[in-house]
Amino acid sequence: MSLMQINNLKKSFGNLEVLKDISLTVEKGDVIAVLGPSGSGKSTFLRSLIDLETVDGGDIIIEGKPLCQGGKYIPMKERKQVLDKMGMVFQHFNLFPHMNIEKNLLVAPLCAKQADKDSLKEEAKKVLDKVGLLDKLNDMPSTLSGGQKQRVAIARALMRNPDILLFDEPTSALDPELTGEVLNVIKELSDEKMTMLIVTHEIGFAHEAANKILFMDGGYVLAFGTPQEVLDNSGNPRIEAFLNKVL
Amino acid sequence: MPLQQWIPQMAEGCVLTIKLFLITALFSVPLGLVFTFLYTTKNKLINKIVGLYILIMRGTPLLLQIFFVYFGLPYVPVIGEYLTINDRFTAGAVAFILNYAAYFAEIFRGGLLSVDKGQYEAAKVLGMTDMQTRFKIVLPQMFRIALPSVSNEAIVLIKDTALITAIGLTDLLKVTQTIVNRTTNISAFAVAALFYLVMSYVLTVFFKFLEKKFSF
Ligand SMILES: Nc1ncnc2c1ncn2[C@@H]1O[C@H](COP(=O)(O)OP(=O)(O)OP(=O)(O)O)[C@@H](O)[C@H]1O
Ligand SMILES: [Mg+2]
Numbered sequence: 001m002s003l004m005q006i007n008n009l010k011k012s013f014g015n016l017e018v019l020k021d022i023s024l025t026v027e028k029g030d031v032i033a034v035l036g037p038s039g040s041g042k043s044t045f046l047r048s049l050i051d052l053e054t055v056d057g058g059d060i061i062i063e064g065k066p067l068c069q070g071g072k073y074i075p076m077k078e079r080k081q082v083l084d085k086m087g088m089v090f091q092h093f094n095l096f097p098h099m100n101i102e103k104n105l106l107v108a109p110l111c112a113k114q115a116d117k118d119s120l121k122e123e124a125k126k127v128l129d130k131v132g133l134l135d136k137l138n139d140m141p142s143t144l145s146g147g148q149k150q151r152v153a154i155a156r157a158l159m160r161n162p163d164i165l166l167f168d169e170p171t172s173a174l175d176p177e178l179t180g181e182v183l184n185v186i187k188e189l190s191d192e193k194m195t196m197l198i199v200t201h202e203i204g205f206a207h208e209a210a211n212k213i214l215f216m217d218g219g220y221v222l223a224f225g226t227p228q229e230v231l232d233n234s235g236n237p238r239i240e241a242f243l244n245k246v247l
Numbered sequence: 248m249p250l251q252q253w254i255p256q257m258a259e260g261c262v263l264t265i266k267l268f269l270i271t272a273l274f275s276v277p278l279g280l281v282f283t284f285l286y287t288t289k290n291k292l293i294n295k296i297v298g299l300y301i302l303i304m305r306g307t308p309l310l311l312q313i314f315f316v317y318f319g320l321p322y323v324p325v326i327g328e329y330l331t332i333n334d335r336f337t338a339g340a341v342a343f344i345l346n347y348a349a350y351f352a353e354i355f356r357g358g359l360l361s362v363d364k365g366q367y368e369a370a371k372v373l374g375m376t377d378m379q380t381r382f383k384i385v386l387p388q389m390f391r392i393a394l395p396s397v398s399n400e401a402i403v404l405i406k407d408t409a410l411i412t413a414i415g416l417t418d419l420l421k422v423t424q425t426i427v428n429r430t431t432n433i434s435a436f437a438v439a440a441l442f443y444l445v446m447s448y449v450l451t452v453f454f455k456f457l458e459k460k461f462s463f
Contacts, residue, residue, distance in 0.1 A: 050372050080374060087372065094369035097463045098387045107383055108373035140463055153369075160374065 001064055003028045003164060003195055004049070009058035010071070011044055018044045019055065020219035026164070029193040033206035033227075036216035037242055042199045045216065046166050049197070050088050051079055062086065063163065087157035091169040093149040095141040095156070101128070102137050105156050114160070127155040131185050147178030151185055165189070167198040183209070201246055207231055215239055253426050253435055260422035261442055267336070267408045267418070268446075271343040272401065278344065279351025286356055297352070304349030309342070310410050316342040317414045339411040343404075350400055358393035359385070391461050398454035402447050419443070 004026035011019040018041045026032065034042050047053040049060060057071035065082045066074060074082065096104050105124040110117065128134045131151035141149060150170055157165060167186065171179040183202065187209050190196065197214075200206055206213060206227065213230040215223040217238055223230045231243065286297040304312070317338035320330040332338040362385050370380040409420040417425075423439040426432075 052368055052371065083372075084374065090365060090369065092365055094363070094365035096366065096369070096384055098391060098461070108370070108375050111375050111379045111383065142463055156373070 002026060003030070003063060005059065005061040006049070007059040007061075009045065009048065009055050009060070011041075011048060011053065011055045018219055019048070022058070022216070022219070022221055024214060024221070024224065026195060026197070028163075028195055030195050030212055031190045031210045032197045032212045032214050033210035034197060034199040034214045034216060035201075035203070035206060035230075035242070036222070040216045041219050042216055043168050046088075046168050046197060046199055050086050050166060051083055052088075084160075085163040086166065087160055087162035087164070088166040088168070089150070089153050089157055089170050091173050093141075093146075093153045093173075095149055095152060097141050100138050100140055101133070101144075101152055104141065104152060105159050108156075109159050120159075123159060124155075127158045128152075130158070130188075131155045132181075145178060146174045147181045150174065150182045154182075154185055154189075163195060165194055165196045167196065167200070169199050169201065171200070171202060203231065203243065203246055215242075217242075250438075253438060256426065257419060257422050257435070257438060257442060260417060260419035261446075263336075263411075263416060263418040264405070264408045264420075265446070267340060267343065267411055268405050270340050271347055271404060271408075274344045275347035276351055276397075278348035280355055282348060282352035283355040283359060286352060287359060301349045301352055304346050305353070309346050309407060310413055312346055313339055313342040313410060313414060316345075335414050335416050336411075339414055339416060343407070343411075347400070347404060351397070354393050354396045354400065355389060357396070358389035358391075361392045362388045387461075391463065394454065394458050394461065398450070398458075401450050401454065405446050405450060406443060 002025045004024075006022065006024045006026075009019045009022040010017075022041075022045055024032075034046065036042050044053055048055045049062075051067065054073065055068060055071060059069045060067040061069075062082055063085060067079060067082050068074065073079070096107065099107060102121070102124055105127065106117075106120055109115065109120050109123075114120065115123070125134060125137065128137060131154055133148060133151055133155070136144065136148065136152070141152070144152065154165075154170075170186070171182050174182065179202065183205050186196070186198065186205075190209055198206075198210070210227060213223070213225065213227050214221060215230055215234075223234055223236060223239060230239065234240070282297050282301065285293050286301070288294065316332065317335065320332065320338075321327050323330055332341060366384055366388065367380060370384045375384070408418060412418055412421045419439055419442055423435045426435040
């Protein structure tokens, strides 16, 4: 069974058809870089997988459990369960500014009574150590650099032990010299076989870290395959035009 | 009458001023919060009613509202007799609370609007419920954003309390007036100004402390 099955997603904002027909199968351990021009629907696609956007048609099946089928969603209460093993990291980090780093990591697991407080505290230290920020445990988000904030955001997502992590342009809000530290953390996760979908404009990183590339254009999947197939010799003029622009 | 006698009398007047201030603050802040939530729910009718309420409270003089609560409510058709408030202080306090709740509701609504929508999204993808998000993520940030405006409103309130003399209560200002009338010496006004200034100053310091404590 594949980890995630997405069939024929459709989504419009008013008259604007943003997702026209998106299908994708995600296998366990896949690291899928989602590329495509601005406005092609990458964010909308990613957000719909975690119920931040509602699609108009198609299926989203996560670990065998449907979130929606034929555009029909399961009831609100059950969605939480289906999405239990999903995490998301945003372009602008979205840390909780009024809480220190430890509280940022703990607040959601404590609310969900995921475990007792002491073991969650231990877990928080472990994931912070993993992203190299154990010394920031008691600091406020405003005192961190952009790269550090994004690493905390990743640590916070890891607190839920996700099976699938979604990243929407995790380095686009960062100064160029800070992107490396975030990409390195993502690479380490991929070494640990974390399943990830990453919207990015970092073609080099996509080539190196992803095992598959999803190229979106105008609400369709223009290409899906290995980095070699999609990036090196697609023979597709639209992909080549895109690569020429970003490289 | 010498200064030593005014000061205790004026201090006594201050007690009423401070009592009205505290009671108004204590009740109008939570009530304002309730109005904010009613104003931002999805129910259009409730939105409209709360919107109208806020419009009326902010759009008419507080003095008029005080008169209305004390003198006017008994004359409301049918339910008037149940709305009658005989105690002057209670009537005044009710008017103050209803009026200030409207202002606080607007202040909190502004604070709510300034909480980034990314905060809601982050909480949602972390599996938090709407209630948990509201209380742990949104409200603390809303309060922090609203704090400078709340501070401002508190200082306006301490001075507005003087309006309660209009329904025959004796506060700091009323005591001062009486002293001036009796002694034909206007320096009591200067002393009263000093009293108000000290109270405003204490509030200013208090809110500065809160702003610092909850800065992020
Ligand atoms: N909430 C919304 N309401 C209306 N239109 C929207 C909304 N969100 C996105 N859109 C529109 O949908 C289209 C696709 O947006 P989306 O953000 O998915 O693109 P993207 O591929 O992520 O682009 P970028 O690379 O610039 O982030 C755009 O034209 C955008 O303006
Ligand atoms: Mg986007």
